[in-house]
Every structure is written in C-alpha cells, then in structure tokens.
Amino acid sequence: MRVRALIPYLKKHIPGQPTILIEFMEGGGGRKAANHVFGKPDGLTVGTTPGGIIASAILGEAGVLYDLEKFIFLGSTESESHYSFLTRSEAGWDSLEKLRAATGVRIGSHAVGHPIYLTGRFFGYFLDLKSPKFIASYSSPEQDVALMRGEIDARSEASLSIAKRHGDWLEKGMVHLHAVIEIPKGKKIPQFNHLPDIETFARSEKERSLISMFRLLRGAGSPYFVAPGTPKEHVQILQSAFRKAYDDPEFEKEYKKATGTDPSPINPEDYQSAIREIPRDPETVAFYKKLSSGDLLPKR
Numbered sequence: 001m002r003v004r005a006l007i008p009y010l011k012k013h014i015p016g017q018p019t020i021l022i023e024f025m026e027g028g029g030g031r032k033a034a035n036h037v038f039g040k041p042d043g044l045t046v047g048t049t050p051g052g053i054i055a056s057a058i059l060g061e062a063g064v065l066y067d068l069e070k071f072i073f074l075g076s077t078e079s080e081s082h083y084s085f086l087t088r089s090e091a092g093w094d095s096l097e098k099l100r101a102a103t104g105v106r107i108g109s110h111a112v113g114h115p116i117y118l119t120g121r122f123f124g125y126f127l128d129l130k131s132p133k134f135i136a137s138y139s140s141p142e143q144d145v146a147l148m149r150g151e152i153d154a155r156s157e158a159s160l161s162i163a164k165r166h167g168d169w170l171e172k173g174m175v176h177l178h179a180v181i182e183i184p185k186g187k188k189i190p191q192f193n194h195l196p197d198i199e200t201f202a203r204s205e206k207e208r209s210l211i212s213m214f215r216l217l218r219g220a221g222s223p224y225f226v227a228p229g230t231p232k233e234h235v236q237i238l239q240s241a242f243r244k245a246y247d248d249p250e251f252e253k254e255y256k257k258a259t260g261t262d263p264s265p266i267n268p269e270d271y272q273s274a275i276r277e278i279p280r281d282p283e284t285v286a287f288y289k290k291l292s293s294g295d296l297l298p299k300r
Contacts, residue, residue: 029049031061031064031202034049041231051221059289072225075265075276076223088148089173089175092151096179098125105129107124108146108152121291144165152281160261206283216278221266
C-alpha cells in the first residue's frame with residue numbers, strides 16, 4: 001500500500017513521467033530482492049524492502065550478497081512505527097501474569113528476518129515467555145486467519161494496522177493486548193496508550209542498548225535504494241524525484257488514505273546519514289543476532 005501510494009507522485013517528478021512497474025520478489029524478508037537490485041546498476045531498477053535487510057547485513061545473516069555500505073539510498077516514506085503484541089482471547093491470557101505462566105505460546109510471523117518476526121522475538125524475550133514457538137511461515141492475512149482459528153496463539157503487528165484492519169478485534173474483545181514497542185521512543189497511539197513499552201521490561205544497560213538498536217533499525221522504515229555503480233546523473237534524477245514526491249502535499253493525502261496513517265518520510269541525504277549512526281559494537285550486535293535468529297530464545 002505504501003509503494004502504490006508513492007508511485008504516482010514519483011512518476012510525476014521524474015522527467016518524462018516514465019511507466020513504473022512493480023515486481024514482487026518473495027524471499028528472506030527482502031534479502032532476495034536486495035541481492036537482485038544490488039546487481040542492477042542500470043538506473044532503471046529501484047528496490048524497496050522491509051528494513052530487515054539493514055539488520056540482516058549488520059548481523060552478518062546468511063544469504064546477504066549485497067554490501068549495505070555501498071547501496072545508494074533514496075529515503076523512506078516512514079520513519080515512525082508502533083508495534084503491539086496480542087493473543088487470542090480464547091486462550092484466556094488476559095494479563096501478563098497469565099501469559100507468562102503459559103508454556104509454548106505459538107507466535108505466528110513472516111519469514112525469519114522480517115520485521116514482524118523480529119518484533120515477535122523481542123516481545124517473547126522481554127515479556128519472559130516460557131519456551132515460545134515461532135512459526136515463521138505466514139503472510140499477514142494468513143496470520144489473521146490462523147489466529148482466529150486457533151492455529152497460533154499470538155502475533156505482533158503494527159498497531160495502526162490492527163486498528164485499521166481489525167477494529168472489531170478491539171471492540172469485541174477478540175484479542176488481548178499486552179505490550180507495545182514505540183518507534184521512536186515516545187511515539188504514542190491513543191488506542192494503545194495503556195500498554196507498557198518494551199523498555200519497561202529491560203533489566204540492564206545491555207538490554208536497553210539492545211532496544212535502542214532495535215528502534216534505530218526499525219526507524220529506518222522500508223528503504224528505497226539503487227545499486228552501487230548506478231550512473232550519477234540517474235542517481236541525481238531519482239534522489240530529486242523521491243525528495244519532491246515525499247514533499248508533495250497530495251502524496252501525504254494519498255498515503256494516509258491508503259495506509260490509515262500519516263507518512264513520516266526521510267529524504268535521501270538524511271537516510272544515508274541515519275544508516276551510518278546505527279550501532280555496530282560487537283557485544284550489542286551479537287546480542288541482537290541471538291534474538292533475531294531462528295534459534296531458541298536465549299535465557300535472561
């Protein structure tokens with residue numbers, strides 16, 4: 001929805017208003033698409049993926065064939081987010097105490113490396129869940145169905161997405177909400193203000209540093225980028241077009257209509273700087289890597 005909202009305004013601000021085609025490329029939480037674009041320095045191929053590709057590169061995940069430092073970034077339509085952790089009401093976990101007492105909570109998610117997988121893992125760790133099981137094989141609509149059928153017990157999701165797509169879940173008490181992740185810290189959404197932010201569960205400076213890294217990585221949004229070696233004149237045209245599209249007041253209206261939320265864009269120059277500010281110290285990276293992997297959650 002975000003990409004489709006942007007495309008008419010991107011086209012508007014590229015000289016000649018060329019046709020823009022979308023090619024969906026599934027795999028690895030965006031890694032497959034990033035690898036593909038990295039080898040296409042033609043100035044005609046633009047990539048956009050979940051922000052998980054940034055974490056995957058910093059953490060040295062398998063399947064990363066691109067060099068994060070060499071990508072030429074074109075910014076992102078969003079830099080703010082807000083995630084919630086919920087369970088189906090039939091499970092009966094209407095409090096954190098009951099949720100923590102349960103064993104083997106089944107948490108649905110997208111592929112390993114996808115932001116929804118990462119947020120689920122962070123909630124599982126910081127909420128002290130007992131031996132949670134992460135089922136990383138669902139799309140968003142499939143997770144919705146699986147939750148209502150009882151195939152999974154819990155999931156994490158963007159809070160505004162829950163409010164927009166599943167207002168009935170909240171109105172009819174079909175799910176129990178337990179905690180949120182604010183990105184950036186202090187980002188509030190009215191329907192979820194009563195829930196504790198994940199940082200309230202941190203027990204050490206090490207854990208707070210981990211959460212800070214998570215916020216910075218997710219605050220990178222869903223980046224747009226082109227391959228290294230893209231002709232300079234093409235880069236300048238694209239950067240200018242993206243900048244003008246983000247600033248176009250009509251784009252803001254269309255984005256809100258499509259997604260239910262206001263855009264919080266980052267321009268190409270600011271985005272490139274933000275990538276450089278993400279912590280890369282070995283201890284935090286190693287800790288983050290444990291939580292984002294497909295292995296069992298580490299013990300606290």
